[in-house]
Amino acid sequence: MKSSRLVSILLLLQTRGRMTAAQLAEELEVSVRTVYRDVEALSAAGVPLYGDAGHAGGYRLLDGYRTRLTGLTADEAEALFLAGAPGPAAELGLGSVLAAAQLKVRAALPAELRAHADRVGGRFHLDAPGWYADAEETPHLTAVADAVWHSRVLHVRYRRWAEPTDVERRLEPYGLVLKAGRWYVVAGPGPRTFRVDQILRLADPGEEFTRPCDFDLAAYWAAYQRDFHDRLYRSEAVVRLAPGVRLPRAVDLRTDDDGWTVARVPIESAGHAHGEFLRLGARIEVLEPSDLRSSIARTVAELAGMYGNPASDGDD
Known part of the structure; x- marks a missing residue:
């Protein structure tokens, strides 16, 4: 939408300073010709925007010009306040800073958007960790x-x-990631990933390092997760699933006449899959591998022996 793109140009120039038409086009994923038209529209609307020619040229706003956040849509305002997770911010020691920033943004919003943003805080609460995850001290x-x-x-x-379990490490911390309620630090050289709650002792010698200018934390983490799953799920099983049962990463092979689905499922190991599949009870049948099928059959037989035959309970 053109109106939102015009606001984006204003905010980009306000936060980054001078930018060329090519840089704006790349950022907004539009053509340079579109940027030219948008700049003309902003100038016609009275925005003090200037263009300098030459190698070091580009567009810039008049010094001191600041736009208010009146270009935010209701959805954007809601998303902005929903993204401010107070729990993680407090863990980082930024709880009061986040509260102050939200207060300033709220004050800059028009009345109708302020009402939308306030409604979010009263109706949505983000709690990332699972129910059965113990609170880990960090x-x-x-x-x-x-x-x-x-x-x-x-x-x-x-x-x-791995052994030895306790090791000394020199870290050049590039960034922090919060995943499922657990904090990870991505650090060089490498880089490599470390759980913050597994740091037993820490010393800061006052030595500075140069963070790689091309390091992208989000891109690294996405690649790390892909590699983690590739290494984790190195085996697979073939199972029959009752109607309505779905498993993550399962690939359906066919549907039987009785409505059960035969699927191929990546598994971490036969031992891990044994416990996971048993949770589904009689709604899953393992076809392959044979050792996994046999181990589940043995467990089911042991359970039947322990609890007896329900059909015979109460018989004379």
């Missing part, structure tokens, strides 16, 4: 976040799964 989170922000080296004692 005593060094604030120190790690400070090192991330100021590009300072950390010397840590870290507990890992």
